[in-house]
Amino acid sequence: MYGADGIHHIGIAVRDLDEAAERYALLIGARVRARDAAEGLGTAAAELETPSGPLLELVAPLGEETPVGKFLAKRGEGMHHVAYGVQDIDAEVRRLLAAGVEMIDEEPRSGLFGHRVAFIHPDAAGGVLVELVHTGGASHG
Ligand code: CO
Numbered sequence: 418m419y420g421a422d423g424i425h426h427i428g429i430a431v432r433d434l435d436e437a438a439e440r441y442a443l444l445i446g447a448r449v450r451a452r453d454a455a456e457g458l459g460t461a462a463a464e465l466e467t468p469s470g471p472l473l474e475l476v477a478p479l480g481e482e483t484p485v486g487k488f489l490a491k492r493g494e495g496m497h498h499v500a501y502g503v504q505d506i507d508a509e510v511r512r513l514l515a516a517g518v519e520m521i522d523e524e525p526r527s528g529l530f531g532h533r534v535a536f537i538h539p540d541a542a543g544g545v546l547v548e549l550v551h552t553g554g555a556s557h558g
Pocket of ligand 1: 500
């Protein structure tokens with residue numbers, strides 16, 4: 418079997434993590450369960466949870482010339498990406514590359530919150546930036 422388990426998280430681009438976390442607490446009762454920042458990605462993030470359902474990942478830029486900074490300048494705050502959990506990210510990335518799918522990451526890399534991730538180019542996914550998150554056990558290489 419191949420494919421995704423389901424939605425792992427929804428990524429939302431925001432200018433201010435604290436303000437956005439407070440807003441989502443008010444709107445849907447979501448609570449911050451972790452924060453992270455990745456200098457290499459130029460991104461700070463807060464992971465919010467609700468009692469059931471996917472996580473929310475609020476992403477804010479560490480500078481204007483970062484990917485999220487450019488996204489905000491061009492499109493403003495809003496939906497940034499949808500992340501799907503997969504059992505074996507190495508196998509999924511190989512399968513997608515073999516199928517000719519345009520990937521941003523041709524190899525899985527370490528993403529926010531310690532996840533192994535790979536991004537699929539929006540042009541290959543109906544204009545949506547798609548993130549795959551490894552949720553399975555040890556990789557089978
Ligand atoms: Co994400």
